[in-house]
Amino acid sequence: MTLLFDMPLEALKEYEGRNPRPGDHDDYWAAGLEEMRGTDAKVELVKADFQVPFAECYDLYFTGVRGSRVYAKYVKPKNAAEPHPGIVQFHGYTGNSGDWTGLLHWAGMGYSLMALDCRGQGGKSEDLGGVHGTTMKGQIIRGLDDPKADNLLFRHIFLDTAQLAGIMMDMPEVDAARVGAIGSSQGGGLTLACAALEPRIKRVAPTFPFLCDYKRVWEMELAKDAYEELKSYFRFFDPLHEREDEVFERLGYIDVQYLAKRIKGEVLMAVGLCDTICPPSTQFAAYNKITAKKDMVLYPDFGHEGLPGWSDRIFEFMGGL
Numbered sequence: 001m002t003l004l005f006d007m008p009l010e011a012l013k014e015y016e017g018r019n020p021r022p023g024d025h026d027d028y029w030a031a032g033l034e035e036m037r038g039t040d041a042k043v044e045l046v047k048a049d050f051q052v053p054f055a056e057c058y059d060l061y062f063t064g065v066r067g068s069r070v071y072a073k074y075v076k077p078k079n080a081a082e083p084h085p086g087i088v089q090f091h092g093y094t095g096n097s098g099d100w101t102g103l104l105h106w107a108g109m110g111y112s113l114m115a116l117d118c119r120g121q122g123g124k125s126e127d128l129g130g131v132h133g134t135t136m137k138g139q140i141i142r143g144l145d146d147p148k149a150d151n152l153l154f155r156h157i158f159l160d161t162a163q164l165a166g167i168m169m170d171m172p173e174v175d176a177a178r179v180g181a182i183g184s185s186q187g188g189g190l191t192l193a194c195a196a197l198e199p200r201i202k203r204v205a206p207t208f209p210f211l212c213d214y215k216r217v218w219e220m221e222l223a224k225d226a227y228e229e230l231k232s233y234f235r236f237f238d239p240l241h242e243r244e245d246e247v248f249e250r251l252g253y254i255d256v257q258y259l260a261k262r263i264k265g266e267v268l269m270a271v272g273l274c275d276t277i278c279p280p281s282t283q284f285a286a287y288n289k290i291t292a293k294k295d296m297v298l299y300p301d302f303g304h305e306g307l308p309g310w311s312d313r314i315f316e317f318m319g320g321l
Contacts, residue, residue: 005220006281009273009298017257017285019215020249028149028253033197035065036159043167045074050100054078055107057100059124060114062167064160071124072164073097075104076112076173083175085321086168088201089115090161090183090190093139093210093226096123109319114168118157118186125160127153134237138229140214144250145237154211154254161194165201178202178321180265182314185226185278185304186210188269189256192286195267196259203321204267205314208275208304213282214251225277257286267294268317270310277304 007015022028041062048057058074077084087106091097097115106113117123120139129135131153133145143152161181169176180203183191188209195201210226217223223231234241252258267290271283287296299307 005276006273006279012280012284013288015281015284016288017213017216017255017282018219019213019252019255019257020245021252021255021258022149022249025253025258029197029259032065032150032155032159033162036163039063039065039163041163041167048073048100052104055104060167062163064119064163065156066128066130068119068126068128068156070119070126070160070164071097071117073100073103073115074112075100075107076171077107077110080110080173082173084173085111085178085180085318086171086174087111087113087318088161088165088168088179088181088194089113090181090187090194091116091118091121091123092184093186094121095186096121105315109315111318111321112168112171112174114164116161116164116190118190119160120153134233136236137232140211140227140251140254141229141233144233144247149250149253152250152254157190158193158197158254158259161190162197165194165198169200176200180205180318180321182206182318184208192256192263193259195265196256196262199262199264201263201265203318204263204265205269205317206267207270207307207310208272208278209256209269209283209286210278211254212256212278213285214255215248216282216285217279218248220279220281222276222279257282257289260286260289261291263290263292265292267292268297268314269294270297270299270307272299272302272304272307274301274303
């Protein structure tokens with residue numbers, strides 16, 4: 001099977017990524033996790049206006065790193081066995097946690113679910129900012145010009161995912177040993193990041209993950225659509241690419257492929273081989289670094305779109321929690 005715009009499948013299975021990995025990557029994330037654990041989350045649950053007979057719906061707020069107040073929807077089943085499994089769910093780039101009705105099937109399964117609103121995107125979570133350098137467009141580039149690499153916004157979002165998973169695991173009705181993570185596109189990248197930074201996550205189901213192997217995206221001339229801000233950044237702030245190596249190395253801190261090796265839970269991942277938004281090679285760069293039990297489902301004729309049967313397969317996979 002040969003891809004018209006990427007690599008043959010045989011090469012994808014061996015591909016290890018192009019984006020540089022910073023030499024202090026492990027220390028960077030150790031410091032991030034230490035900051036997260038030292039943050040008083042001040043978790044608040046507020047009964048939501050939306051309610052159904054078989055589940056309880058809550059607006060959940062917590063304080064993440066750097067003081068931002070972060071929002072998630074929390075749905076827990078009524079009359080379910082306790083402790084029971086939990087799911088943390090992450091949305092696509094610029095989006096939000098969606099409607100309550102899109103979450104209720106997990107309550108029907110007897111599972112609790114938390115769906116995050118990423119800070120600074122289309123939901124209710126705060127983004128307090130405080131970064132030096134451009135905030136012209138996009139969150140990948142936010143913090144690239146800050147003197148401190150730990151001001152990258154996606155660092156904070158990655159830590160929010162792990163913090164949310166920890167909050168889920170601390171709920172008295174939830175079995176901390178039976179928590180899964182799911183999401184598509186940005187949500188797929190965040191699913192991998194969450195499972196890496198909170199290795200107690202037992203099952204991991206990312207769909208065509210974003211935020212992987214930025215330099216490969218650039219070299220394929222696919223810095224458009226979801227990755228368009230990379231092109232905008234260079235055009236406005238480094239038009240001669242004099243800082244190209246420095247830029248991509250800093251992006252390596254928030255490149256999911258370099259977190260993937262930390263994952264301990266079982267992974268089930270879907271990739272569309274015609275995906276021109278998040279190229280297959282970038283997704284394989286992350287998948288190939290996962291050392292835990294894993295499986296990949298390939299959709300040869302599909303891109304960054306709905307994948308027939310995939311939602312059902314995730315539901316069955318998480319049924320094993």
